[in-house]
Amino acid sequence: MAGAIDFSPDDKYNAFLTTCKSAPHGSGKLAGIAVAVKDNISTRGIETTCASKILKGYIPPYDAHVVGLLKDAGAAIAGKTNMDEFGMGTTTENSGFGPTLNPRDTSRVPGGSSGGSAAAVAAGMVRMALGSDTGGSIRCPAAFCGIVGLKPSYGRVSRYGLIAYSNSLEQIGPLGKNVTDVSTLMGVIAGHDRHDSTSQDKPYNHTPNGDIKGLKVGIPQEYFGKGVDPQVASVVKKAIGRLEELGATTVPCSIPSMEYALAAYYVTCTCEASSNLARFDGVRYGPATDTKKSWHDAFQEVRRAAFGTEVRRRIMLGTFALSSGYYGKYYAKAQVSRENVRADFNRIFRDVDVIAGPTMPTIAFRLKEKTDPLSMYLADILTVPANLAGIPSISVPCGKSEGMPVGLQIMGRMFADERVVNVAYAYEQAVS
Amino acid sequence: MVTEKDVQHIAELADVGISPEELGTFTHQFNAILEYFDILDRVEGSGNAERDLYNVLREDEVEPSLSQDDVLKNAPFREDGFIKAPRVM
Numbered sequence: 062m063a064g065a066i067d068f069s070p071d072d073k074y075n076a077f078l079t080t081c082k083s084a085p086h087g088s089g090k091l092a093g094i095a096v097a098v099k100d101n102i103s104t105r106g107i108e109t110t111c112a113s114k115i116l117k118g119y120i121p122p123y124d125a126h127v128v129g130l131l132k133d134a135g136a137a138i139a140g141k142t143n144m145d146e147f148g149m150g151t152t153t154e155n156s157g158f159g160p161t162l163n164p165r166d167t168s169r170v171p172g173g174s175s176g177g178s179a180a181a182v183a184a185g186m187v188r189m190a191l192g193s194d195t196g197g198s199i200r201c202p203a204a205f206c207g208i209v210g211l212k213p214s215y216g217r218v219s220r221y222g223l224i225a226y227s228n229s230l231e232q233i234g235p236l237g238k239n240v241t242d243v244s245t246l247m248g249v250i251a252g253h254d255r256h257d258s259t260s261q262d263k264p265y266n267h268t269p270n271g272d273i274k275g276l277k278v279g280i281p282q283e284y285f286g287k288g289v290d291p292q293v294a295s296v297v298k299k300a301i302g303r304l305e306e307l308g309a310t311t312v313p314c315s316i317p318s319m320e321y322a323l324a325a326y327y328v329t330c331t332c333e334a335s336s337n338l339a340r341f342d343g344v345r346y347g348p349a350t351d352t353k354k355s356w357h358d359a360f361q362e363v364r365r366a367a368f369g370t371e372v373r374r375r376i377m378l379g380t381f382a383l384s385s386g387y388y389g390k391y392y393a394k395a396q397v398s399r400e401n402v403r404a405d406f407n408r409i410f411r412d413v414d415v416i417a418g419p420t421m422p423t424i425a426f427r428l429k430e431k432t433d434p435l436s437m438y439l440a441d442i443l444t445v446p447a448n449l450a451g452i453p454s455i456s457v458p459c460g461k462s463e464g465m466p467v468g469l470q471i472m473g474r475m476f477a478d479e480r481v482v483n484v485a486y487a488y489e490q491a492v493s
Numbered sequence: 494m495v496t497e498k499d500v501q502h503i504a505e506l507a508d509v510g511i512s513p514e515e516l517g518t519f520t521h522q523f524n525a526i527l528e529y530f531d532i533l534d535r536v537e538g539s540g541n542a543e544r545d546l547y548n549v550l551r552e553d554e555v556e557p558s559l560s561q562d563d564v565l566k567n568a569p570f571r572e573d574g575f576i577k578a579p580r581v582m
Binding site: 118119120122123255258259320321323324325327328335339342343344345346347348349350351352353354355356357358359360361362364365368373374376377378380381382384390391394395397398401433434435438 | 495499500503504505506507508509510511512519522523525526527529530532533534535536537538548549551559563564566567568569570576577578579580581
């Protein structure tokens with residue numbers, strides 16, 4: 062039955078940038094279910110800012126493909142969630158409108174960049190939410206907030222209407238309290254869209270199945286090595302032990318290309334960002350530029366005032382890496398490294414069905430704990446390989462360290478999203 | 494190593510502007526990040542790996558689209574159905 066829901070939550074975590082007081086919904090699979098949408102996904106008639114002052118007041122004239130699908134399924138768009146500006150960050154502290162707090166411990170970050178979506182689900186404000194994942198932006202906040210988040214295979218979910226940051230890496234994906242909700246939401250948003258030239262005709266019609274007898278699980282040594290908190294590693298190892306009790310066998314493996322993966326990731330995403338974010342000039346949308354000034358003066362003025370520091374840093378890094386004389390040193394080498402990551406995964410997946418390890422090397426940071434950009438980038442080391450390779454990856458809660466949630470990450474073969482969902486479901490059912 | 498002058502130049506190329514107070518911090522952070530990126534120097538080869546990639550093209554067909562009103566709605570300055578921009582010359 063169509064109708065509307067009244068959505069006015071007590072948002073003490075600053076999870077939302079916009080809430081829809083009266084959110085209309087239709088009938089269908091998600092009839093009347095409140096779904097939160099990350100603020101970099103276009104919603105017709107609802108302000109969409111990417112948590113950036115440069116898009117303050119921007120009202121998209123059209124819906125992203127996934128938002129249309131949500132509405133067709135009867136969902137109520139409850140609001141737009143906070144994020145790191147344009148998706149650039151690992152904590153949601155880079156929002157132009159203040160950080161989101163972790164509902165599990167408000168002195169800590171919820172992770173990022175889809176921190177608002179994860180916090181809204183973890184706090185029970187909505188049952189499910191959409192996020193986007195460029196280098197871990199769904200899985201990281203899912204792990205830090207103790208919920209489930211899926212980064213789909215590249216191409217399974219349309220990016221039409223997702224405000225681009227790094228096109229070749231990012232995917233929209235579902236977050237939810239449990240694997241079943243995540244799987245249901247994935248079923249709604251996956252499928253072909255002719256408005257996205259990288260979209261694949263691979264709909265997702267799947268009901269999670271927890272039978273993993275005989276499953277071969279690869280355990281990469283790099284996911285338990287240097288830089289990974291030993292307590293986090295031990296919680297995840299225990300969780301993998303549960304998978305073995307359920308009939309899975311583990312196989313040690315190695316991803317040697319991981320040594321270069323983080324650099325390859327940051328070169329690629331900053332290069333793509335420097336080009337993508339050129340469109341924000343305050344002319345077609347956003348704060349007004351001074352039309353009396355010259356082109357460059359007017360743009361520099363508005364972009365310096367309205368972009369946050371991290372966004373300007375990444376645009377500049379990308380501009381530098383693509384500038385004459387440096388292309389071969391940075392971008393070209395990053396693409397070779399990306400191929401090597403893909404080749405490593407292909408090799409490992411000849412012998413195993415999925416790869417498991419921690420989602421994040423640590424538990425959620427304290428607010429303002431990470432101030433140096435490079436040390437913040439290093440926190441993404443375990444999530445970026447899946448984006449470089451395009452493969453599906455899910456994070457499912459698997460216990461606690463120092464009272465904070467830890468995420469078990471399960472990566473699968475290209476387009477084997479159903480399998481990573483099954484493994485996460487098997488684990489979830491075994492421990493619940 | 495990049496210098497403050499390089500960073501100033503990049504900020505101008507990227508149209509993001511930079512203040513004299515920011516220049517030192519940005520330069521310092523850039524050098525730390527670029528030093529980390531130098532690990533890529535050890536990667537062999539130059540790309541062009543054989544990949545199963547192809548272009549997805551379609552005929553350009555005229556279809557119903559957004560109205561002019563909808564398209565202009567977010568522009569801060571409009572005039573006679575056009576968007577007003579800073580001068581180029």
